[in-house]
Amino acid sequence: METTPSESSSTPSTTVPKKKQGLGWVEWLRGWMYIIYEMLFQRIMASHLENPLSLPPINNLTCIVTGSTSGIGLQIARQLAESGAHVVMAVRNTKAAHDLIHKWQSEWTGLGLPLNIEVMELDLLSLESVSRFAEAWNARMGPLHVLINNAGIFSIRGPQKFSKDGYEEHMQVNHLAPALLLILLLPSLIRGSPSRIINVNSVMHYVGFVDTEDMNVTSGKRKYTSLVGYTGSKLAQVMFSSVLHRRLPAESGISVLCVSPGVVQTNVARDLPKIVQAGYHLIPYFIFNAQEGSRSALFSATDPQIPEYCELLKSDDWPVCAFISQDCRPTNPSEEAHNIDTAHEVWEKTLEMIGLPSDAIEKLMEGEEVRCRYGERQE
Numbered sequence: 337m338e339t340t341p342s343e344s345s346s347t348p349s350t351t352v353p354k355k356k357q358g359l360g361w362v363e364w365l366r367g368w369m370y371i372i373y374e375m376l377f378q379r380i381m382a383s384h385l386e387n388p389l390s391l392p393p394i395n396n397l398t399c400i401v402t403g404s405t406s407g408i409g410l411q412i413a414r415q416l417a418e419s420g421a422h423v424v425m426a427v428r429n430t431k432a433a434h435d436l437i438h439k440w441q442s443e444w445t446g447l448g449l450p451l452n453i454e455v456m457e458l459d460l461l462s463l464e465s466v467s468r469f470a471e472a473w474n475a476r477m478g479p480l481h482v483l484i485n486n487a488g489i490f491s492i493r494g495p496q497k498f499s500k501d502g503y504e505e506h507m508q509v510n511h512l513a514p515a516l517l518l519i520l521l522l523p524s525l526i527r528g529s530p531s532r533i534i535n536v537n538s539v540m541h542y543v544g545f546v547d548t549e550d551m552n553v554t555s556g557k558r559k560y561t562s563l564v565g566y567t568g569s570k571l572a573q574v575m576f577s578s579v580l581h582r583r584l585p586a587e588s589g590i591s592v593l594c595v596s597p598g599v600v601q602t603n604v605a606r607d608l609p610k611i612v613q614a615g616y617h618l619i620p621y622f623i624f625n626a627q628e629g630s631r632s633a634l635f636s637a638t639d640p641q642i643p644e645y646c647e648l649l650k651s652d653d654w655p656v657c658a659f660i661s662q663d664c665r666p667t668n669p670s671e672e673a674h675n676i677d678t679a680h681e682v683w684e685k686t687l688e689m690i691g692l693p694s695d696a697i698e699k700l701m702e703g704e705e706v707r708c709r710y711g712e713r714q715e
């Protein structure tokens with residue numbers, strides 16, 4: 337019988353599985369096909385949904401919405417407030433947010449009680465700003481029922497840029513800063529339990545890949561493009577959310593979800609070449625407006641069956657968190673998102689990068705203090 341080289345060698349060799357360096361071409365092709373399918377058929381798939389989505393009574397909810405001065409986040413904040421929720425617009429441009437509130441209040445006059453909406457400053461390009469925000473919110477000692485991590489960037493065709501914390505900007509704004517925010521806000525989410533964390537993600541994560549040894553894409557192993565930055569950050573968010581979903585005990589009553597808003601006409605396309613932007617405007621049939629794009633997040637924030645669904649996934653030991661599609665139906669995130677080993681590496685690496693200890697969740701669940709490198713102590 338022939339032997340393999342390792343069998344014939346005198347010293348038994350321990351074969352270390354080779355670390356995946358990127359998506360296989362079949363996975364990559366399947367990812368793009370899924371994205372194109374979604375783009376072409378999203379309107380048909382979502383044809384059963386009303387626009388705007390009608391929401392159940394939510395007068396008792398307090399919701400934080402990041403990036404609510406534009407696009408999808410603006411619609412989410414406005415519709416939650418008009419349905420009675422106490423809404424906190426967590427934004428970097430506070431003047432723009434105050435101007436919006438002024439406009440919304442005047443248009444709402446005569447339709448009901450004044451909107452219960454306020455503004456707090458949050459710049460996701462600064463982890464210190466995130467920490468300061470969470471500290472200010474937690475100091476109120478009130479409940480938080482819904483955190484919507486909506487703010488995001490896609491600097492299409494832009495050069496590789498780094499935050500003052502030293503992280504690639506897509507990774508910081510779309511994944512690291514929202515991750516820090518949600519962990520630091522856990523004490524308030526526990527007070528608001530049953531509560532929900534909604535991460536506005538993207539189908540683009542289907543073509544994303546995360547190399548945990550090269551989160552900034554600077555090693556030269558992969559060529560940086562804004563697409564690599566964006567899709568990697570969105571995949572990192574799904575993986576981190578999945579580990580969080582499994583780590584949070586059922587008793588915490590906190591549901592963790594990622595949602596896809598669909599392909600939506602917003603300012604996210606501001607960096608597209610003019611000619612492509614023109615094309616974007618020419619095909620309104622396929623592309624959602626911001627109100628349509630807000631439906632999956634609003635559904636996930638308010639549908640009464642969501643906590644039960646998340647619990648079911650947990651009790652079935654499902655490897656990923658709930659992922660709600662643009663048509664408000666549960667769907668499966670990408671194949672790579674199911675890679676449990678990488679997801680755990682993403683979890684560990686993220687905590688290290690945002691300056692939190694690896695047992696942060698367990699400590700916060702026990703009501704202990706957790707220190708963050710980027711701010712004062714958190715309770």
Ligand SMILES: NC(=O)c1ccc[n+]([C@@H]2O[C@H](COP(=O)([O-])OP(=O)(O)OC[C@H]3O[C@@H](n4cnc5c(N)ncnc54)[C@H](OP(=O)(O)O)[C@@H]3O)[C@@H](O)[C@H]2O)c1
Pocket residue numbers: 402403404405406407408409426427428429458459460461486487488489490509536537538539596597598599600601602603604605
């Ligand atoms: N549009 C789509 O087709 C699409 C598809 C899939 C997923 N998404 C996701 O949907 C989310 C919302 O995007 P959008 O399409 O509504 O885009 P948008 O119109 O550009 O809105 C993005 C929001 O994020 C805020 N933001 C950006 N950088 C920030 C920072 N450093 N700190 C705090 N806030 C910051 C922006 O604030 P400023 O106004 O101050 O810049 C803005 O309010 C993003 O996570 C995006 O990735 C969008």
